[in-house]
Every structure is written in structure tokens, then in C-alpha cells.
Amino acid sequence: MSTSRNANQxxxxxxxxxxxxxxxxxxxxxxxxVISNVLDEDYIDSDLYVKEVVIKALLxxxxxxxxxxxxxxxxxxxxxxxxxxxxxxxxxxHFHYVKDADKAIVIDVAIHLSKRYLDDGDYKFINAxxxxxx
Numbered sequence: 001m002s003t004s005r006n007a008n009q010x011x012x013x014x015x016x017x018x019x020x021x022x023x024x025x026x027x028x029x030x031x032x033x034v035i036s037n038v039l040d041e042d043y044i045d046s047d048l049y050v051k052e053v054v055i056k057a058l059l060x061x062x063x064x065x066x067x068x069x070x071x072x073x074x075x076x077x078x079x080x081x082x083x084x085x086x087x088x089x090x091x092x093x094h095f096h097y098v099k100d101a102d103k104a105i106v107i108d109v110a111i112h113l114s115k116r117y118l119d120d121g122d123y124k125f126i127n128a129x130x131x132x133x134x
Contacts, residue, residue, distance in 0.1 A: 057093035
């Protein structure tokens with residue numbers, strides 16, 4: 001079953017969100033199971049892009065946060081909503097580690113996800129942060 005790149009990016013955001021939730025709750029998890037559950041298919045059959053961007057976002061999470069946090073205007077990364085964190089991690093990992101899209105496209109996807117899942121106006125914050133770190 002083929003899924004659009006936009007749908008896969010949304011699912012990747014949800015998987016990263018779930019992983020951040022487990023981390024915050026101190027719950028051990030198997031990322032392959034989280035990916036399988038969200039995609040509703042066996043991990044082996046799961047979309048390569050989703051697996052790659054999620055694993056790289058989580059593997060490099062601390063490094064990504066250390067780059068993003070100085071651009072948050074006196075905010076701490078952990079004070080952002082978990083969905084905002086997931087969008088930022090996804091976008092940074094997509095641009096810097098998957099490297100198959102240009103900056104404008106990655107930011108456009110982040111704005112779309114922000115408008116859909118975050119409070120009104122939060123997309124401007126996400127846009128500004130990503131514009132500074134991508």
C-alpha cells in the first residue's frame with residue numbers, strides 16, 4: 001500500500017510524539033513496535049522514509065535540541081508542547097540526516113503540521129526556528 005509523502009511525514013511526527021511521551025513518562029519502548037503500531041503494518045514492510053527519519057530524529061535528539069534551543073528566544077525545548085517538539089525534531093532530521101528535500105519544502109511541511117496540530121499562530125514560531133536552524 002503506497003502512502004503519500006505528506007501522510008508519511010504526519011505519521012513520522014506521531015511516532016516521534018509517542019516516543020517523546022514514553023521518554024517523559026520513563027517508559028521503555030521498542031521503536032520498531034511504535035512504528036508498526038502507528039503505521040498499522042509490520043516494521044519490515046513499513047515505509048523506509050518513516051523509519052529513517054524517525055530513527056535519526058531520536059538517535060540524534062540531544063544534538064538536535066542543542067542546535068534548536070539557542071534559537072528559542074529564552075525558551076527551553078522541554079517547555080514546548082510535545083507536538084511542537086516532534087515537529088521540530090522531524091523537520092531537523094529530515095533536512096540534516098535524510099537530505100532529500102530543500103529547506104523551503106521542509107519548512108512548508110512543518111508549517112502545515114503546525115497549523116493542523118498546534119494552537120493558532122504557533123506555526124509562525126516553528127517557521128522562525130526552522131528558518132534559523134536548517
